[in-house]
Amino acid sequence: MKKLIIIGGGAAGFFAAINAAEGNPTLEVQILEGSAKVLQKVKVSGGGRCNVTHACFTPSELVEFYPRGKKELRGPFHQFMTGDTMEWFSTRGIPLKIEDDNRIFPESNSSQTIIDCFLESAKNAGVALKTSTRVDSIEKNNEQFIVKTTSEDFIADYVLVASGSNTKVWNMMQDLGHSIIQPVPSLFTFNIKDERLQDIPGISVPKASVKVLNSKLAEQGPLLITHWGLSGPGILKLSAWGALELHKKDYNFEIEVNWLSKKQDVVLDYLKSVKKKQSKKQVILRSVFEEVPKRLWEKFVIASEISIDSQWAQLNNKQLENLANQLTKSVFKVNGKSTFKDEFVTAGGIDLKEINFKRFESKIHKNLFFAGEVLNIDAVTGGFNFQNAWTSAWIVANSIESN
Numbered sequence: 410m411k412k413l414i415i416i417g418g419g420a421a422g423f424f425a426a427i428n429a430a431e432g433n434p435t436l437e438v439q440i441l442e443g444s445a446k447v448l449q450k451v452k453v454s455g456g457g458r459c460n461v462t463h464a465c466f467t468p469s470e471l472v473e474f475y476p477r478g479k480k481e482l483r484g485p486f487h488q489f490m491t492g493d494t495m496e497w498f499s500t501r502g503i504p505l506k507i508e509d510d511n512r513i514f515p516e517s518n519s520s521q522t523i524i525d526c527f528l529e530s531a532k533n534a535g536v537a538l539k540t541s542t543r544v545d546s547i548e549k550n551n552e553q554f555i556v557k558t559t560s561e562d563f564i565a566d567y568v569l570v571a572s573g574s575n576t577k578v579w580n581m582m583q584d585l586g587h588s589i590i591q592p593v594p595s596l597f598t599f600n601i602k603d604e605r606l607q608d609i610p611g612i613s614v615p616k617a618s619v620k621v622l623n624s625k626l627a628e629q630g631p632l633l634i635t636h637w638g639l640s641g642p643g644i645l646k647l648s649a650w651g652a653l654e655l656h657k658k659d660y661n662f663e664i665e666v667n668w669l670s671k672k673q674d675v676v677l678d679y680l681k682s683v684k685k686k687q688s689k690k691q692v693i694l695r696s697v698f699e700e701v702p703k704r705l706w707e708k709f710v711i712a713s714e715i716s717i718d719s720q721w722a723q724l725n726n727k728q729l730e731n732l733a734n735q736l737t738k739s740v741f742k743v744n745g746k747s748t749f750k751d752e753f754v755t756a757g758g759i760d761l762k763e764i765n766f767k768r769f770e771s772k773i774h775k776n777l778f779f780a781g782e783v784l785n786i787d788a789v790t791g792g793f794n795f796q797n798a799w800t801s802a803w804i805v806a807n808s809i810e811s812n
Contacts, residue, residue, distance in 0.1 A: 410437050413809060414556050414565035416544050417572035418442030420451050421781030421798035423527040425569055428806035430534035436809065438536045441558060443543040448524045450573070454795070455512070459520035461498065462491045462799070463792040464511040474793045476595070476650045477756055478786030481766050482797065489803040491796055501526050512792050547581050549774055567809050569778040571802065574755040578783065582759060586773045590785040592757030593656040597648045599664070600745035601638030605708045605735075610636045612702050618667040619643050622740070626651040629670060634705070637747055639666075642790060648746070649789045652756040660746045666739045669700055677733040684729065688722035701736070709735040754794060758785040768808035769801045776812075778805040 413429055415422045418440050430438040440447075454460050465471045468486035472479045495505050495513065503526050504516045515522045531538065539560075547568060548555040556563040572578040579589045612634040620627035628650065630643030648655065655662065669676060683697050692715055696706035711717070713731035715724065724732075759779055763772050771777040780801035788794045 410435055411566040412437040412439065412564065413567040413569065414554070414563050415440045415569045415571055416547075416556070416578065417570070417575075417781075417783075418444075418447035418538065418540065419571060419573055419781065419798075420448065420795060421573075421802045422569070422571035423448065423531055424799055425571060425780055425802035425806045426536045427527065427530045427534050428803055429809050430531070430536050432806060432810040438534070439563070440531075440536060440538045441542045441544055441556070441563070442538070442540045445541050447538065447540060448527060451523055451527075452520050454520055455514060455792075457520055458514045458518045459523045460512050460514060460790075460792040460795065461505055461523065462494045462513045462796045464491065464507045464513055466490060466492055471793075471796070474791070475786060475788045475797070476652065478761065478784070478788075478797065481761050481764070482786065482800070485766055485769075485800050485804055489800045493803075494796060494799050497799075498523075498526065501530060510791075544578070544581070547585060549585065552776075554777070567776045567778065567812075569780060569802075569805055570783050571780045571798075573782045574758070575783070579758065585771075585777070587763055587771065588760040590757045590760055592755040593652055594746065594748070594754075595649045595652040595756040595787045596645050596754040596790055597746040597748055598635065598640035599638045599644055599648075599741075599743045600660075600747055601741045601743055603741050605712050605739065606634050606638065606741075609634055609704045609708065612705050613641060614668050614702075614705070615700055616670050617643055618670045619647055620665050621647070621651060621655070622663040622665055624651070624654060624662075626654060632666070632668070638743070639664075639741070645790045649754075649756075649787065652787075655746075660743065662743050664741050664743055666741065667737045668705075668739065669698060669736055671737060673733050673737040676737050677729060680729050680733055684721045684724060689720055691717075692719050692721055692724065693717050698736070709739075754782065754787050756785070756787050758783050761785050767804075769805045770808060778808070780805050 415426050422440055426438050426440050468483055471486055472483050505513050506516050507513050543559045546557045554565045554568045614632045617632040618629050628643050628647040631641045632643050633641035693707050693710045696703050712735050715728050765772055769778050781798040786797055
């Protein structure tokens with residue numbers, strides 16, 4: 410009986426283990442996890458609901474959500490896609506649902522449902538699990554591998570590295586001859602100290618445009634004001650696409666926010682029309698744009714040098730221009746970043762040029778496989794990083810079965 414050792418008890422590791430063991434009853438499958446608990450990233454995903462994947466069912470469209478790995482994933486997505494993921498969970502009694510923003514969650518709204526599914530499926534398939542077992546080194550021994558851990562050594566015919574962002578494991582891969590693209594954070598929020606954002610955490614705007622000044626980086630999407638600055642899909646997408654460039658800037662830069670995603674002159678003309686129609690009303694009392702919540706509107710009015718008791722009729726052209734600029738060209742100084750909840754994602758990892766993506770196998774060592782974020786592949790938020798994990802793990806499992 411041949412043996413597969415999987416390094417990493419996360420999403421990709423379990424998905425590969427289950428598929429490999431179910432597809433090949435003569436294969437012994439063992440997962441080695443360094444910590445005491447498994448599937449911790451699954452547990453916190455989607456605010457504890459587990460954002461399993463995304464309702465994008467065309468490979469050519471799906472790859473557009475991957476700042477790194479776009480070209481390499483096109484072929485693999487033709488083998489195992491989002492629809493396949495939904496069917497996989499459905500056949501195991503886990504119905505999924507598509508939400509309005511196309512994110513896909515279990516109907517239970519609990520990540521524990523996914524965790525229990527993996528643990529039960531792995532157990533039923535005969536997968537062995539060893540926790541608190543840190544891998545110290547991996548050595549090639551003729552056609553096999555010696556995996557040395559803190560407790561014992563394992564002999565394996567196949568090794569799958571599914572350890573996510575793990576510097577120690579990346580160092581081991583370098584020892585085996587692989588190149589590592591220096592990892593930098595992706596999917597992070599922006600730290601901003603600005604009076605316009607103070608004391609209004611939780612305020613959100615549905616469709617804003619954000620660009621990094623003195624760069625080509627720009628994104629659209631919902632924005633969320635937090636205790637420390639700005640978050641939300643618009644910011645997270647910007648952080649993913651700009652991961653390398655923003656790292657070079659040491660996370661100190663300026664952004665321009667158009668809270669309405671409308672042209673400044675259009676907004677100014679509208680404000681002038683409001684001045685005529687609502688001349689005797691106080692400016693600060695009600696936001697004239699449904700997209701801008703009242704508390705944020707109040708911040709913009711004050712920042713536009715408009716007194717809190719001013720009526721629309723009292724505003725001069727300069728004040729109207731100031732208000733239009735606050736709404737469409739707000740400049741904020743970003744000074745640092747914060748991890749997006751507990752969903753730490755990196756740009757970087759195993760150099761993609763060294764991988765055979767028909768099998769997710771090393772081009773340097775036969776029967777050494779990779780799945781998930783250990784590779785230099787990452788995506789924007791919305792279930793796309795998990796889909797990379799499912800696809801790569803499924804292909805690895807099928808490649809081992811066909812050996």
